[in-house]
Amino acid sequence: MQTYDLIIIGAGPAGITATVYAARKKMDFLVITGDIGGQTAWSSDIENYTGYQFISGPDLVQKFEEHMRSYHTNVKEGEGVTEVEKSAGLVLVKTDKGLEYQAKSVIIASGKRSRELNVPGEKEYRNKGVSYCATCDGPIFSAKDVAIIGGGNSALDACLQLIRIARQVYIINNVPQLAGDAIMRQKVEAAANVSIFNNSKVTAVLGDKMVKAIRINQEGEEKTLSVQGVFVEIGLIPNSDFVKGVEKNAQGEIIINNRNATNIPGIFAAGDVTDVSEKQIIIAAGEGSKACLSAFRYLARH
């Protein structure tokens, strides 16, 4: 089996930036990733990535990808890592295609995924009206009624996209008022086609082949809202389950030091999957570059 210098897992901002640095250091490396872009592709409006006063998520991902592919990069796209383990001085990586790879070092840049509601009907109607990505699936609900579950920045971002597409947008928020950035909150609250249900929980997704309604409980009172789309925006959980032996915090984030090293020599991590204090595109990108430079130094020493 070929032994790479480095395997980068994930191609969001952290993984792609690590890739650019690895290519420029002429490392012998491989990228294994579910997709290109990660969560950045889900964002409609990005106004805080230096150099762009405004850019959409998909456009920024396109720029990232062009940059990455301008070098000779070996990218296994659409392949999910199922296990990472250090053994006999090398890191072994297994994937859902039944393949195995090995390297002297690894950067885990696998980011986060959407938290699920865990209510009856959610799994049954996934991709049949239940969605976790307004940017990806929003256009399907043109002139239809949709519910957004959540009240933070992700929910507000989804709402600002959907008010331009859907007929009626319901926000189901389980606390007394919306959280998230004040500017987004004001825009959402001012929209004519938005109804906000605070102190409310979704108890079931109902349908017949496709979503038809949701049942909610607002302070003890049961209500049924007729909707064709349900967007679940209740937070994210780290994609760190597949890494063995690496220390994680209570949220499942991989614990790193200020050089992106984990407790296992040769295994580095970067971006949203780690316990880095803020989760932003520019931070993930910076962390990806740091992780690659740390891996480069590690290889020089070993």
Ligand SMILES: Cc1cc2nc3c(=O)[nH]c(=O)nc-3n(C[C@H](O)[C@H](O)[C@H](O)COP(=O)(O)OP(=O)(O)OC[C@H]3O[C@@H](n4cnc5c(N)ncnc54)[C@H](O)[C@@H]3O)c2cc1C
């Ligand atoms: C709706 C929304 C809007 C946002 N808006 C902004 C904004 O305006 N500005 C801002 O700065 N930040 C924003 N963020 C946050 C920002 O998108 C993240 O902080 C950033 O994308 C994290 O980058 P990352 O590379 O660490 O992880 P991710 O972007 O999560 O990428 C992870 C990558 O790993 C891959 N992967 C996951 N598991 C595996 C596996 N087992 N095997 C192989 N590959 C795997 C995925 O396919 C993906 O390519 C937003 C987030 C959301 C959800």
